[in-house]
Amino acid sequence: AWAPVFVTRFMSTSAAAQVQAGEPASEESARCSGEKKEDKDVFSYWGVGSQKVTKEDGTEWKWSCFRPWDTYSSDLSIDLAKHHVPVTWMDKLARWTVKSLRWPTDIFFQRRYGCRAMMLETVAAVPGMVGGLLLHLRSLRHFEHSGGWIRALLEEAENERMHLMTFMEVSQPRWYERALVMTVQGVFFNAYFLGYLFSPKFAHRVVGYLEEEAIHSYTEFLKEIDNGNIDNVPAPAIAIDYWRLLPDARLRDVVMVVRADEAHHRDVNHYASDIHVQGLKLKEQPAPVGYH
């Protein structure tokens, strides 16, 4: 359905044109598309930076950070209440790990759910990338197939990163929050990397429980919007295009689709852990597909 349209060479003026057009989203999409464009001749030789992408309706696609074929509609009918009851000591350890992380988070953010969402998404996008990386390297080392799990986990990581790209349009990070993110990423990336090496079963279970907490947080976020404590501002343009929302969508609609995404991640990660519990490897069960 989506056809990239190849135009002569290097469309270096497209972002500028959008900014001139003065759409409400122009500042946001300029941030995504890059603003400085120089030295067309240098770049044109390789012939790869030149593509123009059109939307279904034939108009030009304005984002370079994601493309029409990456967009999707969240499944809002997904069951938000599903829960993995801890059975083994490993389940209990995973749940305890997540619960103990929630305590400092609650104290730090209190009821600033926009800010909280933004900060937590910087962490949420790590596990999928680490899992995808390690399965990719394993597939190469062992000359074996992945059952689609590499793609599934990398897609989860990208989806979480898009959550971050969305929430940072709603609340701007302050300098000490930026500093905190650096530290937390350094610690969490390494911890999850080692954790996944030692026990993918445990790692996926932890993420499953993290997602259960995320669903809870976004439900609280919705309550605060409905209370009037948080302004139900218009949805950022990036969210409208990524989740195919209506043009007049608002923050509440964004939180709804993000929460549905988290419920999907919960299912995928508990499922992955369950596969390991059965004594199987992930590649022995086809990866989930078709959510987006």
Added chain:
Amino acid sequence: AWAPVFVTRFMSTSAAAQVQAGEPASEESARCSGEKKEDKDVFSYWGVGSQKVTKEDGTEWKWSCFRPWDTYSSDLSIDLAKHHVPVTWMDKLARWTVKSLRWPTDIFFQRRYGCRAMMLETVAAVPGMVGGLLLHLRSLRHFEHSGGWIRALLEEAENERMHLMTFMEVSQPRWYERALVMTVQGVFFNAYFLGYLFSPKFAHRVVGYLEEEAIHSYTEFLKEIDNGNIDNVPAPAIAIDYWRLLPDARLRDVVMVVRADEAHHRDVNHYASDIHVQGLKLKEQPAPVGYH
């Protein structure tokens, strides 16, 4: 165009059914789809392992390691002769690094191009994954967009991994080759990771030159097939489906499309290095898109 079809719950019998059908590709696709399937009830709860995917013509898709929407036709018209003339000392160092790696490779493999291709693809799939990982983490830490480069580099990694999945159907790795791959991956992953941290400009240039060498190797491979020194065996089923080849495609057709892929990677990586040469960051230029 591709619609995943959701069928009741868990299609655990599909792989077995294919094997029974006794198609020529059954062993190959069983390797991809996983053979052991157990305990359907445990898995069905999460509702994510249940999708059945159909092809354009309505028949069932038999691979779980890649999906219809991951397939594409290589651009065989791509210019194979493009070359980045080393200008700076960094270019020269990058080219020298690649040339000096070629020497032991030539001695080790000599004219066993099938084996050589298989082994080199285990290395070729590393840079895209490392680059994608580091850009992903950077995007999260700095609350900034990626310009599509994360996806572009991860796609390159996945494409290289599919090259490996293809060539391992043609020549089986021996035990000492497996041992070699472990060692080489350990060294190369860490070297490229550090290299990319210090200088993405240099790292992408090295990959650009590696791809130029890859094009050369595959051209030699083609010559050996045309000579009759290498058997022009039927193409593996996975290659026919991944590159949308004709049902009677042969090894020669596979090498042609793989070589075109390498030429595309060459363009993307030299382009990425050129962006850095201009003093820009990757996110400031939209990533290539639309090759597949």
